[in-house]
Amino acid sequence: MSEPFEPKIVAFVCTYCTYAGADLAGTSRLKYAPNVRIVRLPCTGRISPMFILKALQKGADGVLVSGCHPGDCHFTHGNYHARRRWMVFRALLDFTGIPPERVMFSWISAAEGSKFADLINSVTEDIRKLGPFDQYQELIKETESPATL
Amino acid sequence: MITQEKYRTTVKELLSNGTIKMAIGYKPGSTPDRRRPLFIRTLEEADQLVLDSTCMTNLSGYLVTEGLLSDEKRVGIFLRPEGIRSINILAAEYQLNVDQIIIFGFDSTGREVRPLQGRNAEDFTALLSEIKENPPVIHKEPLLERIEKMNAKERFDFWQEEFSRCLKCYACRQACPMCYCRRCIVDSNQPQWVNTSSHTLGNFEWNIVRAFHLSGRCVQCGNCDRGCPVNIPLRLINQRMAKEVIDGFDHFAGLSSTQEPVLASFKKDDTETFIL
């Protein structure tokens, strides 16, 4: 009998907005799915597309990238730069067969604890419905198996 | 033939009167349909110049060869419109001084080659704007259409199949005029962002990173695609990304030598429909 599928999701968030929003969800004792692992960065401007690829390599079934709403960036422009990169990177992933539903982007402010909780729940459910990212797991498996002649 | 002769004369003229110290063009290659780069420093070398429809390679990458332009002397170069765009990007990214470049522009339809009017990069702005507005109807890529119609799973399989052949020879990188970094991210091993073994995962990561770094900078000259020894259709990814930046940000790479790099700039009202 196989275990029920529990999605593994990695979230890259900025410390000023989304991380603070996640803290607020905690201090408000909101409950949400335990499937997300958060990586804290100073700003969405710091979130490199490489991080997303590495999360997938670590077996993530989904990746969430989140930061301050436009105009709210602690560093004034970081999220505007990030937004452009995301749009381009997302198209690239889409074109090469990484479903856009597995790599999501959001704005969550420090005041939006409940948005954070709701989003984690909905993202977890969406990924659960998509199922494990088997195709990528195959690639990972290949790197782990010894070379054959 | 007439164009080739005219340009031979021009190159000789500019070399002898000291306007340029060198011209970069084409000479015959190993097979009739292939051309090799030619570096013309003497009048004799100018006689080897070949210019016909098979001169496909975008030569602009040679300009950023370490030390070539550091004496501030001018260099002439044979370029198709895509190559001129490359010059503009290299100038916008401070890799060369556009005033040092004398452009011998040409284009071809079928087997016929014709010269382009102008000498300096700015002379071609109108031509490039025209190309931006009315992109030449290249033969519709049936493959691109096929890929766009696939679902994610099929696309994934398609590309993994393609990438599985990748040898990580980096010919694509060497051929690309935009890959001028002294150290490529793939060669950075602290940390090793890109797996260097030629497993499909590493191949995928390499090709994704390459395409991302070229987004908004690729002019679709096709150097990478022609350079690939295992025939991965790299042009398709680049075409798709070029479409993305023009649709999303109205950015036609290499339109001018003062164009802001699309991923180092932003507009407050950039589209964000995909953001939750």
Add this chain to the structure above:
Amino acid sequence: MAKIGVFICHCGENIAAKVDCTKLAAAMGEHPGVAVSVEYKYFCSDPGQESVKKAIRDNNLSGIVIAACSPRMHEATFRKACAEAGLNPYLCEIANIREQCSWVHTDKDMATAKAADIVRSMVEKVKRNNILQPIEVPVTRRALVIGGGIAGLQAALDIANAGQEVVLVEREPSLGGHMAQLSETFPTLDCSQCIMTPRMVETAQHPNIRLLTYAEIESVDGYIGNFKVRVRMKARYVDMNTCTGCGDCSTKCPVKKISSEFDCGLGKRTAIYTPFAQSVPNMPVIDKANCIYFKNGKCKMCQKSCQINAINFDMQDEFIDLEIGAIVVATGFQIQNTALYGEYGYGKFPDVITGLQFERLASASGPTAGKILRPSDGKEPETVVFIQCAGSRDPSKGVRYCSKICCMYTAKHAMLYAHKMHDGKANIFYMDIRAAGKGYDEFTRRAIEEDEASYIRGRVSKLWLENGKMMVRGVDTLLGKPVTVVADMVVLATAMVPQPNAKEFAKTIGIAYDEYGFYNEAHLKLRPVESSTAGVFLAGACQSPKDIPDSISQASATASKVLALFSKEKLEREPVIAINNEATCAGCWGCVLACPYNAIEKKDIRDRSGKLIKQVAYVNPGLCQGCGTCVTFCRSNSLDLAGFTEKQIFAEVMGL
């Protein structure tokens, strides 16, 4: 070889109830590179911190991970403990297993598994942490106070009295804010202007305070200790240096029917005007929108009447650039637009007014010279109905929060009304009487017991006109039946809401705000006067609804924060800044464009003979704020961000 210490905090039951700390500590102890893995009830406590320090010393640890609450809570605490134990404070990382794990999950196994992932990834990160030193930056000892209401005045005076320079910027032509509009103040019933105007004068005359009225903040750049602020001085059309404030101009101004903002529309003013008699500075401005000269080029009556030629129609907005070390934001509040309560008839019936309008009626300096008169016919109202929570605590139409001051001022209004109209009858519809505060409950009791205010517990559903009288239909929830009360005047205790441009203004100065537009404090309990941005402090109702004593207390608190900041020669800043690998930099300057702070410069690399070899990016550590946008842009991976390096993040992700 890494020797990492892992310290798993129970936080009492806060973490331990949902995360199996014993199991977690054991698992982490097995992780490569972990030398110590222990659990404890409260690591933030004194013995807790001591045990961390001891473990660092005894085991010669190369880094520590504290698995506890959010780094926003105690990162500073544990970094300090590290330093005290001789370990570089930046070799400490916090694994957030409380706010982002135990508090939000219910399944103990899942929470424990998640906590293990969080801790493990932080262990992997901290293994790659570098020794860092804080960056020292100078402090400009000049404070900017934004807003000239009671909070701003208090902050400015406290800072100035301590001997530091202050620039006070007020948007309106005069200091005073909302407090200047009030009649008498609870719970002492002393006259607002009597206690307010001396402060205004003191501020204007203070040698350490530079007063900029009719001025707005145009931009704020820089960071704590080193802000650069641009102020727009709006054209007054009156020369401040020559005007004596005689008032001849206003007397002669032919436009006399402009609704007075200060009197909340109950009084009139001229086009050249001072907002009120005690204005500071007592110098008029020309209201360009209503001035005849500005509309059709003729009139200039004021200029003709001015004997000292102080009026200049050609005046333009001017800009002043300031170097500022700390900012106090005291931009206040506004009252909510009552138009959304059609059932209360505001705007439809002239005798339905807001609490603030009632203040103007009751004020000796107001349009009725302190007599309570109906706006419609100038008669004394025999019965007045006060409706509390007209907007507050109303998630459906108004705001969810309690505006805090309305219970008290409504009681005060009922008392003032009773004192001025001995036969008058005051009926108050209320939800709860919230009278927490020194002397507050006694005050409301007095309103009920001595001044016979009649409190009806319930909400109003409808208000209509019948035979020239206003009929107010509500419910008395204590009696459990509907009631209808006759009213000559109705006073709405409207909600306090943020200034209309509060959110845009927050963006200008770079501070966070809540869903309404009130400014967010750094920590609701522990750091209530600091904003989310270092060096910017919050005073008064711009943060949340507040009464006068609270606003003043908070203003004085900001002053003490500013003074503490100014007591230092130099500030220490987090060393989270970008650094460039000059050997691999390709000099494409994308980073220069991407940097929000212009912190990246071009640096010449020359050979021995002085010949330029290449140019590379150089990050100015004084200007870099550490967002890392340049790092992500850098294709050659030459730029990196201290504290969040590529190696650290890579390890953190791969450790998950």
